[in-house]
Amino acid sequence: MLQAQALGRAVHVDEVFAQTHVRKGTNEFVDERSRKTHEDFSMRLSQVRSEHGSAPTPDDTSNTDDDIRRTQCWVDVVGGKKKGRVYGAGQLAANYTASKGGTLKHQPSSSTSSADEAIQRLTQLLDQRDQENRALREEYSDLRDEFSSFKTLVMRALPQTSDTPSITPPTQPRPSLSPAVPHQPTPVQPTPVQPTPVQPTPVQPSTDDQEDEHLSEDYVDF
Incomplete structure (x- = not known):
């Protein structure tokens, strides 16, 4: 009521x-x-x-x-x-x-006290959730600062862009727009073989023959 x-x-x-x-x-x-x-x-x-x-x-x-x-x-x-x-x-x-x-x-309705208790519980839950969100925001801020510091150190350790030689990637051959011509095999001509002339090798007389000739001449003179 x-x-x-x-x-x-x-x-x-x-x-x-x-x-x-x-x-x-x-x-x-x-x-x-x-x-x-x-x-x-x-x-x-x-x-x-x-x-x-x-x-x-x-x-x-x-x-x-x-x-x-x-x-x-x-x-x-x-x-x-x-x-x-x-x-x-x-x-x-x-x-x-x-x-x-x-x-x-x-009698006073008990729903009033129940509603007050429900509101109080909801208020406590909202306060708790707000504290949790605040802690998460602080943790995120710390992580962001750490990441920024780490990024700065990495950038300092890396060589400068001007000192790094530029590497030009190999140029890929551009495809021809003309239709491809089928490759004709080149005929192989046989090379003529010229005969090599054989020169006779002179025969030198041996030392024994020369001595016999000298002896024969000596006998004639005697």
């Missing part, structure tokens, strides 16, 4: 009835029945409280006896529970039985 969430406490059926049956801006009840019902209830509740000497403040949520009396006053004024319903109570009628009584109060 919105009123219970706004006040932060349970609200009684008469408080909800007064809120839902009054025209906005005029503070007048929507019909005579609703006006008379609320008026009779207020008179009845004042009488019961005076009899028991109890008049708790609206913020007093621990006075269970007064809550029961307040509920009973409302049930008496509207004519009791009929066909499972209590006039002006709506779904709260399930909390009241004629034999056991009960209270007709709207």
